[in-house]
Amino acid sequence: MKNKIILALFGFFLLVGTACEEIPPEIPPIQPPTGTKNVIIEEFSGVQCPNCPVGDAQISNLQSLYGSDRVVAVTMHAYVTGVLSAPMSDSRYDFRTDAAEAIIKNLGLPSGIPAASVNRVPFEGETALLSPPNQWAAKVERQLEKEAKVGVNLQPEYNPDTRMLTVNVRVIAQENIPGPTRLHMGLMEDGMIDKQIDGVTKIEEYEHNHILRDYITDHLGDNISPSLSLGETWTRSYTLEIPEEDGWWVAENISVFGFVSQNFDDQKDVLQATKAKIYQP
C-alpha cells in the first residue's frame, strides 16, 4: 500500500516537475501596418461606468501607435446600458442618443461596458461583435493588415455663418463586391468637459472625445448598391444644419465619420472607414 502511494506521488511530481519549462512567445514591437484598410472602433461607454476610461485610454493608445487616420473611433452612449450611461445629477451633458441605442441592439448587447466592435468583425470561431478593451488591439492589428475593398472619401463643406454642413461622399469599389453595401455616417465631437466615474473616483473635468452626436445616415446605414463592380463609383451629398453652439456642438471640435459595410449572410463587416473635420478656422 505504502509503495502505491509513493508511486502515485512520484508520478505526480514527475508529471509536473518535468514539464514546467516552456519557450514563451515573443512580443515584437509594433510595425507600421502593411494593408490599406482602416478600422472603425464603435465603442459603447457611460459616464457612470467605472471601467469606461479604460476604453478611452485604449483607443488613445491605438491611435498613438497606428495614427488616428487609420484608427477611427466613435464613442456612443446608449440607453440600454442603464445607469452606467445615464448622466449624473450634476452632469452638464447627456451623451445618450437614439442612434447609439439602435446600433448597440443591432450589433448585439454586450455583458458589460466598455465594449466595442472593431470593423464589426468577430474573432475567428466567435460570434460576438462587441468585445472588451483587452481584445481590441488584436482585432485592430488584423484589420490593418488587410487591403481595403472600397475607397471612401468624405468632403465636408461647412458654413460657420449659417451652420449648414454639406458632406459629399464618394465610394469607389476596389474589387468586385457581390453583396449589398451600406454607408454609415455621423457626427462626433471632441473636447467636451464633463463628469466621469473612473474606477472608484469621480473626475469632475474629464475630457470626453469622439462622442457620437448624431447620425447623418439612417442609424443602420443607407443602401449603396446590391453589388459593386471593380472601379464602380457611388456618390451622394448630405446637407444638414449643425445645432446652435451651447457648450457643445462646437464646430471646430466636430468631425464627420463614415464607413461602408457589407451586409449579407448575417455579416456586417466594415470594408473601409474614414473621418474628416468639418471646420478648421
Next chain:
Amino acid sequence: MGHILRGTIGILFLLSLGHQLSGQGGIDYISGSLEANGNAFIRDERIGAANTPQYDHQLYGGEAWFDLRYTNYGFNVGLRFDVFNNSNLLNPLDSYTGEGIGMWYINKTIGKLDVTAGYIYDQIGSGMMFRSYEVRPLLIDNALIGLKLEYELSKDWRVKAFTGRQKQQFEVYRPVVVGGSLEGYFSSGGGEGSRFWSLSPGIGVVNRTLDDATVNELVSDLRTYTPEDSIGVNYNTYAFNAFNTLSIGSITWYAEASYKSQEIFFDPFAEKSNWDGSTSLGKYRSEDGYLLYSSLSYARGGLGVTFDWRQMSNFEFRISPFSQQLQGLMSFIPPMARQNTFRLNARYNAVPQFLGERAVQLDVNYSLNRKWNFSFNGAFINDLTGNSLYRELYTDFSYKKPRKYTLTGGVQLQLYNQTVYELKGDAGSVQTITPFLDFLYKFSRKKALRVETQYMYTGSNWTGEVKGRDVYREFGDWIFLQAEFSMAPHWIIFASDMYNVVPEKTEDIHYYSFGAAYTKGSNRFSLSWVKQVEGVVCTGGVCRLEPAFNGVRLNVNANF
C-alpha cells in the same frame, strides 16, 4: 452543427446501449429530472425593467434542462438536453437562444479503475483551486469535456487524473486543462479507551495551457503597452494545493493552501501608462497567487461553533484571460459570509475578491432545548491593504411550540462596500440595520400560515467609519412583508411586497410579488407575478449583479 451531431450520437448511444443491455437480462435503471423556467417580460421603466430585447420586442423567454441517467452492467450513462430561448440568464442585458445536448457522459468501473468520458463535474479539495460545476440560476456550467480516470489504491486512498477543455454553452473554450489529485484517509480506529481521530489529507495539481489563438490575441494587446508596463506571456499556468481534515472528538479542523504559478490576468485597479503620457486604470499583470483557508469547528450537545479564516492574493483562475464575470471560472470560491435567506437580509452579498481579500467568520449555534435555539454570525472582510469591504453581525432566536407555532426573530447589521463590490465609483459603503421576524402558525396538520417581515434601515453609521459627511444609503430604507399559506401536500399560495419606504434614488415603489405553487407526486408547478429590484444575486456561493425584473414566471420541476 457540432452540438446537434453530438446530441444525435449521444441519444443513439444511450438508447442502443439500454436496448442491448436490457435485452441481455441486465438490471437497468433510468432516472432523470426536468427543470423548466418561463418568463413573460412586462416593461416597467420606473424600476429599470426595460430596454433589453425581452422587454422591447421578444416578450417571452425561458430555459429548460432535461436530464436522463441510465445504469446497467456497471455502466453509468447520462445525457442532458438544454434549451435556451430568448433567455436572459447568460447575460441579463441580452438575449440568448440555443439548444442541444448540454451534457453527456459514460462512466464504467473496471476493477479498481473508474473511467468517465464526456462532461466531467469534479473538484479538488474544497474546490477553491479547481472545480467544474453547474449553477443554473446564473447559467454557470463549467464542465470539462474530456476524460477522467480514478484509481483506488486501497480502501482509503484514491488517485485521480483528468484532462479536457471547458464547456462554453454548446461550444468549448480553446485552452486545455489537465490535473489530478491524491486523497487519503487515516484514523485511530476508535478502540476502547482511546480517543477517535482521523485525518483526510490530499494534494492536487492543475495545469491550464493556453492555445495559440488566445496567446496571439494577448500578444497583440501587450504590444500596445508602453515599456514600463511591458510584460511577457506564459502558455502554461500551474496550480497546486494541499489540504487536510483533522477530526478529534468534537473538533474538526480543515486547512487548505493553494498556490498558482505566474500567469497573466487583468487587474481593473492597476495603473497603466499610456503612450500620450497619461495614466489610466486597468491593465494585464503577470504574477503568481495564493489562497489560504482554514476552518475550525466544534460540535457537542446543542452547541456548534465554526471559525473560518481565508486570505487570497491574485487568485483569479480562469480558463482564459479574456473570460469575464461568471464565465470561464476554474475554481469555486464562495463568499466568507452567511448565506442569508430572508429577502432584505440577503440584499447585500460579499462577492469574493479574487485579487486580494482577507476574511474571518465566526458562526455559533446553540439549542438550549427542543424549544429554544439561538445563533450568531460575524463576518469581517478587508482587502489586503486593510480597507473594509464587508462587515456583518447577525443574531437570531427561534422559539418552537410543537405542533402549534414557531417564532423566529433577530437583527442583522451590515457594512457593504458597494464601490468595490459593484464597481460603482460614485457609491460608497452601505451600512444597514435590519431587524426581522418570521412566524409560522399551524392551523392543523395540513394547513399553515407563515408570515415574515424585515425592515432595512440604511441611515446608520454603526461601524463609525463615516466621518464628516452623510452616510451613503443607496436606495434608502426598505420594508418587506410576505405571507405564505400552505395546504399540504399540494398547494402553497404566497404574496409579498418590498417597499422603498424612505427612497433615495427613485420614487417610492412597491415591488410586489404573488403566486402559487402546486405539487403532485414528484411534479411541482409554480406560477408567480414578480416585480424585483436590481441587486447582487448569489446562488450556491456565486454572485452577479442582476437588473430589475418585472413580469410573470412559470417554473416546472419533475423527477422520475
